[in-house]
Amino acid sequence: MKLRLATPGPTEVPQRLLLAGAREIVHHRSAEMEALIDEINAGLPPLFGTGSPVYTIASSGTGAMEAAVANCFSPGEEVLIVSNGYFGERFQAISRAYGLTAHVVESPWGTSISPREVADAHARHPGIRGVLVVYSETSTGALNDVRAIGEIFRDTDAIVVVDAISGLLVHPVEMDAWGLDVVLGASHKGFMLPPGLAFIALSDKAWTAVERSAGPNYYWSFQRLRQFYPMSSSSPAVSLLLGLHESLKMLGEEGLDAFRERHAGLGRAAERALVALGFSTFIQPPHRRSNVITAALAPEGIDTGTLLKTLSVKYGVTVTGGQAHLKGKLLRIGHVGAADALDLCAVFGALEMALLDCGHRFTPGTGTGEIVRTVHEGEN
Amino acid sequence: MKLRLATPGPTEVPQRLLLAGAREIVHHRSAEMEALIDEINAGLPPLFGTGSPVYTIASSGTGAMEAAVANCFSPGEEVLIVSNGYFGERFQAISRAYGLTAHVVESPWGTSISPREVADAHARHPGIRGVLVVYSETSTGALNDVRAIGEIFRDTDAIVVVDAISGLLVHPVEMDAWGLDVVLGASHKGFMLPPGLAFIALSDKAWTAVERSAGPNYYWSFQRLRQFYPMSSSSPAVSLLLGLHESLKMLGEEGLDAFRERHAGLGRAAERALVALGFSTFIQPPHRRSNVITAALAPEGIDTGTLLKTLSVKYGVTVTGGQAHLKGKLLRIGHVGAADALDLCAVFGALEMALLDCGHRFTPGTGTGEIVRTVHEGEN
Structure with a gap:
């Protein structure tokens, strides 16, 4: 794997x-x-x-x-x-x-x-x-x-x-x-x-x-x-x-400006994709969010501990969960450094598979589609 | 890139x-x-x-x-x-x-x-x-x-x-x-x-x-x-x-049986995803298809030459087109060797972005969603 x-x-x-x-x-x-x-x-x-x-x-x-x-x-x-x-x-x-x-x-x-x-x-x-x-x-x-x-x-x-x-x-x-x-x-x-x-x-x-x-x-x-x-x-x-x-x-x-724009785009895409999948954004305005990771609270009934384990054991994808009181509730998807939008497509593909495994119901492609849409909108 | x-x-x-x-x-x-x-x-x-x-x-x-x-x-x-x-x-x-x-x-x-x-x-x-x-x-x-x-x-x-x-x-x-x-x-x-x-x-x-x-x-x-x-x-x-x-x-x-099942699964997922995006399967029954690549004819109005160039130049993804009389019409997506379903999510993410660039209309996530659905069905 x-x-x-x-x-x-x-x-x-x-x-x-x-x-x-x-x-x-x-x-x-x-x-x-x-x-x-x-x-x-x-x-x-x-x-x-x-x-x-x-x-x-x-x-x-x-x-x-x-x-x-x-x-x-x-x-x-x-x-x-x-x-x-x-x-x-x-x-x-x-x-x-x-x-x-x-x-x-x-x-x-x-x-x-x-x-x-x-x-x-x-x-x-x-x-x-x-x-x-x-x-x-x-x-x-x-x-x-x-x-x-x-x-x-x-x-x-x-x-x-x-x-x-x-x-x-x-x-x-x-x-x-x-x-x-x-x-x-x-x-x-x-x-x-x-x-x-x-x-x-x-x-x-x-x-x-x-x-x-x-x-x-x-x-x-x-x-x-x-x-x-x-x-x-x-x-x-x-x-x-x-x-x-x-x-x-x-x-x-790459240039620092392009580097930052890339990370801003990845953060935007990951946040939209998580929301589309029923997660709720953890950092709400006026609080400012970092483009290093995207954190979101899982939909009702989904334990992010189980989700992380499925992602890792079954699909080989390592993302992180919540620490301390947010354990089991928060999901944190990292997209810092060399990550690109197609990496996010793979990560969200795995996330969708793991969510289906956990019994969450949605139309497959809901998350990956948001990645595609956001990237395409960002360019045009 | x-x-x-x-x-x-x-x-x-x-x-x-x-x-x-x-x-x-x-x-x-x-x-x-x-x-x-x-x-x-x-x-x-x-x-x-x-x-x-x-x-x-x-x-x-x-x-x-x-x-x-x-x-x-x-x-x-x-x-x-x-x-x-x-x-x-x-x-x-x-x-x-x-x-x-x-x-x-x-x-x-x-x-x-x-x-x-x-x-x-x-x-x-x-x-x-x-x-x-x-x-x-x-x-x-x-x-x-x-x-x-x-x-x-x-x-x-x-x-x-x-x-x-x-x-x-x-x-x-x-x-x-x-x-x-x-x-x-x-x-x-x-x-x-x-x-x-x-x-x-x-x-x-x-x-x-x-x-x-x-x-x-x-x-x-x-x-x-x-x-x-x-x-x-x-x-x-x-x-x-x-x-x-x-x-x-x-x-x-991995074992040869698992290797073959993996390739059969990738072929099935890629074919369904291409069909969902408006392509038509190139190899029709009773003719037998190989699980090395998935070939499909592009929807009306899409030139696969332009599509391939966009995929490669803009998204860094190399897939192949048709040779001889199929030039511009056929798209061939390879998934042989180490490829896995999450690679297909990335490739189809890029394909969707490139199709949008070429003016093709569809709901983003249509192709990647088929990959997720097929993989998940195959496991359950």
């Missing part, structure tokens, strides 16, 4: 990138690799909207989140955590592990954070050293307005730390213009690579926080990253860097 | 086989390669329904067709060619090139050959040394009854040469039981490999013909194949043999 990935990440890696990463290991101090790392270091900052260096480390996205906490704050310091899903909660857990005092602005899963509430929380806690926020919350598909949040803290001493791991590339990130101080990314989302690389961009304001921080950190040390730059502070993940070099070329060939 | 192949061959090669073929080149006289070739030589005959050796050569399928002509007959000898499509015509061209006198039993494109007409032709030309027939005629999607043709010649001196290049694996081939004398295969159809290998199986009766033949031949020489067996008479295509070894494992894991 063929396996198909339609998750928020890892995503399907195009053969071109798999082959680039399958090359023999080149030593990272070789002239060839140094030239290639220079190109990577030149290619990343524009994607973050920054003139500052972007550091690449061997780690998952969670490592980058921990690195930000471990480098920018000290035990006992106050931070504000903006949380409307699973990854907002992860920022809380990491902050607890590092002994920070976290004030949480919580918003229900399925909503976007209100910048006004963030400003109010800041007013209540003027001593915070920073705010930690997730851009695209992949547990729900909500997009947070990090631009407005950046604006709130621009003229304060508090830094803005953004987990842009899934949102980067798919949605605009203008780090310098929006006043964001730490922006985190990872390889297995829009970059279309296997997991294993994380990206960290730091503003001058962030460096002030780093220099003041008591840590503790070593592998995560931003100061070591800066000291060894442009090379890596530890052995770099060579295969993934070879892939990243090629990924930047692919992104350049 | 992602590229998707839905042609009668080359077909999409599963990553498992690509990786097997991407290994370093092993010398063909090494102990490892000799053991692997022994396993290949043991694995192929059951797929041909024979107890005789199956020879593997570095060549396309056409090379195997030429080898059969060059080894089994002599200039000036009479043969009967059964022709109902492009590959039947190829047998005629090769026979002309080798100076044979060919009597042709022709049947219109889109029909299966009538075994009775073959018997009648034999009665008119009792001096023929052999009959050449295509099993699955991929230019039209017709399947010829090679079993019945084998029966006609069983107790005669004439040998039966079968081009089973696309039909092998997808449809049963019982060479010994059906009295077939030369059966030809190739790597890039049911075997799911890249093009480059051809297979030749020979009965004892075929060897009598070979020993009598005046050639000319050298690379194609069956006597050299026998002399060097189990090794190759020339440098073997090592990468493809590495892939073939893995392909035989994959076929063994």
Whole structure:
């Protein structure tokens, strides 16, 4: 059985990138690799909207989140955590592990954070050293307005730390213009690579926080990253860097605007198809939805746990369900990176088959037809 | 843009086989390669329904067709060619090139050959040394009854040469039981490999013909194949043999019955989907259709040349059209090898988009819905 990935990440890696990463290991101090790392270091900052260096480390996205906490704050310091899903909660857990005092602005899963509430929380806690926020919350598909949040803290001493791991590339990130101080990314989302690389961009304001921080950190040390730059502070993940070099070329060939339009089109098509099949959109206006995944609540009587299992075991398609209280209710279809409309046709073909298996009644072709219709309308 | 192949061959090669073929080149006289070739030589005959050796050569399928002509007959000898499509015509061209006198039993494109007409032709030309027939005629999607043709010649001196290049694996081939004398295969159809290998199986009766033949031949020489067996008479295509070894494992894991049922299901789904979209089935009963491809005539006003170009340029999907007088009218969708129902969902998604581009009117999801319905019905 063929396996198909339609998750928020890892995503399907195009053969071109798999082959680039399958090359023999080149030593990272070789002239060839140094030239290639220079190109990577030149290619990343524009994607973050920054003139500052972007550091690449061997780690998952969670490592980058921990690195930000471990480098920018000290035990006992106050931070504000903006949380409307699973990854907002992860920022809380990491902050607890590092002994920070976290004030949480919580918003229900399925909503976007209100910048006004963030400003109010800041007013209540003027001593915070920073705010930690997730851009695209992949547990729900909500997009947070990090631009407005950046604006709130621009003229304060508090830094803005953004987990842009899934949102980067798919949605605009203008780090310098929006006043964001730490922006985190990872390889297995829009970059279309296997997991294993994380990206960290730091503003001058962030460096002030780093220099003041008591840590503790070593592998995560931003100061070591800066000291060894442009090379890596530890052995770099060579295969993934070879892939990243090629990924930047692919992104350049497609162009960021086209990349974003493609993802917006996929999100629109997936949402319409889910609605046509009787699902209800999880993110409702005025809340903003991410184009990384499309999340929807299953029709009455359909358990998404059973649906996911059928999709995976019988049809080889991996999509994700709801976490925590949304388990069994939510369905999340990922379409980030190399996914195209015809992949969605295959994924929705399997979804329709699995829904029929689960006893749901509808005319076959209802979902796939919406994909075809949306793509065709989008072009004409 | 992602590229998707839905042609009668080359077909999409599963990553498992690509990786097997991407290994370093092993010398063909090494102990490892000799053991692997022994396993290949043991694995192929059951797929041909024979107890005789199956020879593997570095060549396309056409090379195997030429080898059969060059080894089994002599200039000036009479043969009967059964022709109902492009590959039947190829047998005629090769026979002309080798100076044979060919009597042709022709049947219109889109029909299966009538075994009775073959018997009648034999009665008119009792001096023929052999009959050449295509099993699955991929230019039209017709399947010829090679079993019945084998029966006609069983107790005669004439040998039966079968081009089973696309039909092998997808449809049963019982060479010994059906009295077939030369059966030809190739790597890039049911075997799911890249093009480059051809297979030749020979009965004892075929060897009598070979020993009598005046050639000319050298690379194609069956006597050299026998002399060097189990090794190759020339440098073997090592990468493809590495892939073939893995392909035989994959076929063994799926099982031939399941492999055939899968292809029958894909043929049924593709035909229903095409009919639902306004196409008309090209092969009508009592003529038999091959499960290698599904061929259908386009609805009034749709030029399949334009359609193919749109599919390829705009959606990255390669399907094939009609050859000769069917150019612009016929559409042929391949689903041989590793193709599955979700691949068909993607291909039909693209076909629907391209049909909308060409101005054809229908409810989007009409074709993909038939795929979903047929697969689901087939399972329940």
